Amino acid sequence: DAGITQSPRHKVTETGTPVTLRCHQTENHRYMYWYRQDPGHGLRLIHYSYGVKDTDKGEVSDGYSVSRSKTEDFLLTLESATSSQTSVYFCAIKGANQETQYFGPGTRLLVL
C-alpha cells in the first residue's frame, strides 16, 4: 500500500491536551496531505506540503498545525484538542510527476 504508515492508529485524549499525528512514507514523494473524514463531509483537506519545510493551509486548517522537516515525515499537531476534532485522519502522498494520491491507513482520534 504505497509505503505509507500513520501513527498512532488509534488515540483517545482529553479536551485541551496537545496531540501529534505522524505520517511516514518510504516513496520519497514530494507532496503530502492531511485530511479528516467525517460522516456526510467526505474527505476534507487540513494542510498539505509541497516539499521539506514547505506547507500551506487547506479548507479546514483552524486548530491544526503541521511540520515537515524531512521528506519522509509529515506531522499534524492539534495544539489543544477539542471534541469537534474527533475524527478519522488520513495522510496521503503524491509523486511530483503523478496525479494519483495514495492514502495511509488512517488514525482514529477520539477527544473526550
Add this chain to the structure above:
Amino acid sequence: GENVEQHPSTLSVQEGDSAVIKCTYSDSASNYFPWYKQELGKRPQLIIDIRSNVGEKKDQRIAVTLNKTAKHFSLHITETQPEDSAVYFCAAGSAGGTSYGKLTFGQGTILTVHP
C-alpha cells in the same frame, strides 16, 4: 475554491444491476477527476480516474464519463457484485501548476449490493 457535490448519498442495488454515481464540480480549471473506493475501516483506494481531455474511460466493469461543459462526471458500475459494496468518493483537482495536486472530494456514496 472548488466545490464538489455528489449524489446519491446512498444507493442500494441488486446483484447484477448497474449503479451510477454522479458528481458536479464548480471550478472550470479542474482537469483531473479520480474516484476512490473505501471499504469499511479501510483507506480510500483509487479505482479509476479521468482527465479533462478524455470524455470516457473504462476498466472492466467500471467506467467514468466526463462532461466538461456541464461540469459533471459520473461513475458507472455494471454487473454489480456484493464485493462492490463500499463508500465511493469522487474528487476534482488540477494537475500541474501551483495547485500542488490538491483534491476536493464529494461527500461520498454508500453503495450496497444485495445478493
